[in-house]
Amino acid sequence: xxxxxxxxxxxxxIWRWGLSMALSIAHRASGIANxxxxxxxxxxxxxxxxxxxxxRLFRGYMTSALGRLVLFGLTFTLMLHLCTGVRHLIxxxxxxxxxxxNRRLGRLVVIAAVVLTFGFWVAAYHMAGLI
Amino acid sequence: xxxxxxxxxRARGLGAAREGTRHWLHQRLTGLANLVLxxxxxxxxxxxxxxxxxxxVWWIRDxxxxxxxxxxxxxxxxxxxxxxxVVIEDYVSGEGLKLLLIYAVAALSLLLALLGGLAVLKIALxx
Numbered sequence: 281x282x283x284x285x286x287x288x289x290x291x292x293x294i295w296r297w298g299l300s301m302a303l304s305i306a307h308r309a310s311g312i313a314n315x316x317x318x319x320x321x322x323x324x325x326x327x328x329x330x331x332x333x334x335x336r337l338f339r340g341y342m343t344s345a346l347g348r349l350v351l352f353g354l355t356f357t358l359m360l361h362l363c364t365g366v367r368h369l370i371x372x373x374x375x376x377x378x379x380x381x382n383r384r385l386g387r388l389v390v391i392a393a394v395v396l397t398f399g400f401w402v403a404a405y406h407m408a409g410l411i
Numbered sequence: 412x413x414x415x416x417x418x419x420x421r422a423r424g425l426g427a428a429r430e431g432t433r434h435w436l437h438q439r440l441t442g443l444a445n446l447v448l449x450x451x452x453x454x455x456x457x458x459x460x461x462x463x464x465x466x467x468v469w470w471i472r473d474x475x476x477x478x479x480x481x482x483x484x485x486x487x488x489x490x491x492x493x494x495x496x497v498v499i500e501d502y503v504s505g506e507g508l509k510l511l512l513i514y515a516v517a518a519l520s521l522l523l524a525l526l527g528g529l530a531v532l533k534i535a536l537x538x
Contacts, residue, residue, distance in 0.1 A: 311494045318487050321452075322527035325480070328471060329530035329537075332464040355453075362449060365442050372439065400457050408461030 299386040307364040310357035317354045355400050360393040434493060441490035448483040468534055477535040481528055488524035492517050 295301065320342075327338035341347050367389045370376050376385045405411045414421065425431040455476075459467060470476055495516045503509040 308498060311491075312498065315491050315495065318484075318491055319523065321487075322484070322523050322530070325471075325527045325530035325534070328464070328467055329533045335464045335467065358449065358453070362446060366446065369439065369442070400453055403454075403457040404460035407458055410461075 299383055303364055303367070303386050303389065306360060307368065310361040310364070313354060313357035314361055317358055320351075320354070352397070352401065356393065356397045359396040359400070360390075363389040363393045363396070434496075438490065438493045438497075441486045441493070444482070444486040445490055448479065448486060451479060452483055471531060471534045474535070477531055480531045484524045484527045484531070488520040492520040 324338055324342075327334045342351060367376070367385055370385065371382075376382050402411070423431075455470070459470060462470075471480065496513050499509060499512045499516065503512060
């Protein structure tokens with residue numbers, strides 16, 4: 281059979297990036313990252329169950345410079361996924377689908393995720409007596 | 412449009428994949444549960460920052476905390492396996508590999524949820 285060059289529908293490369301596109305893929309990517317957070321939570325629980333020495337080892341990893349950097353990133357992906365998840369639940373009810381309302385909700389969701397992430401870390405540093 | 416489905420198929424409403432809206436619905440129900448559980452967990456962890464071993468153990472031993480941790484593990488890992496399944500279905504094209512990955516994610520999720528749950532029970536019930 282002869283190869284016929286059929287026209288293709290516009291795909292990823294042809295669109296200018298917009299907020300809703302970025303949030304759509306960010307919801308997926310952050311969901312995948314949160315799987316790692318669940319793994320760390322299980323590791324932490326196993327460490328506590330394993331006794332004081334295992335717990336100190338786990339806490340040592342988590343409070344190291346690299347550990348804090350990773351946990352900061354994972355806090356953001358967790359909060360972002362929560363907020364974009366709420367956005368999807370709102371959109372599931374048929375609301376906020378008009379372009380302007382949708383963009384406003386999208387911006388709100390990103391701001392909320394940033395505020396929640398910094399809120400968590402300021403609270404944690406405050407409780408640890410570091411600030 | 413004419414409906415070619417049999418009356419019983421229409422009544423069951425499970426569609427061609429025979430699953431109906433179960434996956435979609437469970438993804439959202441566990442998502443709602445996680446919304447509450449993750450806010451509770453994150454604020455608890457922030458409050459525990461810098462705490463020593465004994466404080467963490469006594470925190471987990473509180474029956475309310477133990478139960479909420481078990482719920483977080485169950486709802487979290489179920490939500491995670493449902494979500495990763497969709498990602499695998501969308502991006503992995505080989506049928507064999509696709510099935511293998513979906514099975515592996517489900518099996519690992521169950522394993523880790525049980526591991527975490529057993530750790531919580533050991534701390535909560537340990538002498």
